[in-house]
Amino acid sequence: MCGNAANDERHATEAVTEAIWDAWIAVNLKHQFFCAQAVLSDMKAAGRGAIINLGSISWMTGIGGMVAYSASKSAVLGLTRSLARDFGVYGIRVNAVAPGWIITQHQLEKWFTPGAEAHAMAAQCLKRRLQPMEVAKFVAFLASEEASACTSQQYVVDGGWA
Numbered sequence: 001m002c003g004n005a006a007n008d009e010r011h012a013t014e015a016v017t018e019a020i021w022d023a024w025i026a027v028n029l030k031h032q033f034f035c036a037q038a039v040l041s042d043m044k045a046a047g048r049g050a051i052i053n054l055g056s057i058s059w060m061t062g063i064g065g066m067v068a069y070s071a072s073k074s075a076v077l078g079l080t081r082s083l084a085r086d087f088g089v090y091g092i093r094v095n096a097v098a099p100g101w102i103i104t105q106h107q108l109e110k111w112f113t114p115g116a117e118a119h120a121m122a123a124q125c126l127k128r129r130l131q132p133m134e135v136a137k138f139v140a141f142l143a144s145e146e147a148s149a150c151t152s153q154q155y156v157v158d159g160g161w162a
Contacts, residue, residue, distance in 0.1 A: 006056075006073075010065045010111075021068055028072035029079065036083050036094070048091040050143045053080050055098040055154060060162040061123070073098075077154045084152035093151035095142050099135045100124065100158025125160025 007027045011020070032053045043049030055076035058069060076096050084094035101120050103112060121127050135157050141147055142155070156162050 006054075006069070008056075008058075008066060008069050008111075011068065012065070013067050016068055024068035025072045025075075028069060029075050032076060033079060033083075036087075040087065040090075040092075043087070043092045044090045046091075049087075049093070050147070051083065051087070051092065051094045052139050052142050053094070053096045054139075055080075055096045057098050057100050057156060057158045057162040060098070060156075080154065081152050088151060093142075093147070095147075095150055095152070096154040097135060097139055097142070098154055098156045098158070098162070100130050100156075100161045102132050102135060103129050104132060120161070123161045124158070128159070130157070130159050 007024055009024075036051050036053075039049065039051070043051075053076050056069070056073035058066060059071070059074035063070065076098075080094050080096040087094055101107070103117075117129075124130075138155065138157050142150060
């Protein structure tokens with residue numbers, strides 16, 4: 001099971017209301033908990049399973065202008081480690097993947113500028129755009145038996161940024 005949904009809308013801290021905060025925490029974090037809860041009984045019955053939550057490097061790099069997103073994505077690591085402790089006794093592994101800036105169509109439409117790309121290239125060790133398939137392949141590895149001893153960790157796939 002891989003949990004990922006997000007709202008990466010930029011926002012000034014002063015503009016965040018309690019309703020906005022609750023909504024962004026819900027869309028960025030809540031589903032990962034309830035998806036894990038929903039698959040628990042089947043994974044317990046099987047005696048094994050792998051849950052992979054998607055975080056972000058935003059909170060590790062201190063990107064501003066998105067406090068609710070960054071806070072919720074940092075919470076993915078705490079959720080992951082707690083679930084790994086609770087579920088490990090059943091043979092269930094729980095990990096998180098924190099991608100760097102993946103230039104999707106959404107990113108191109110909303111946030112991509114030549115200046116933003118220049119900032120990313122200056123920050124990353126690998127001086128190229130990261131591809132969605134690079135994250136997908138790592139998630140597939142974590143879901144496989146090849147990663148059978150990996151649990152309670154966050155793996156960063158960011159081209160060497162964070």
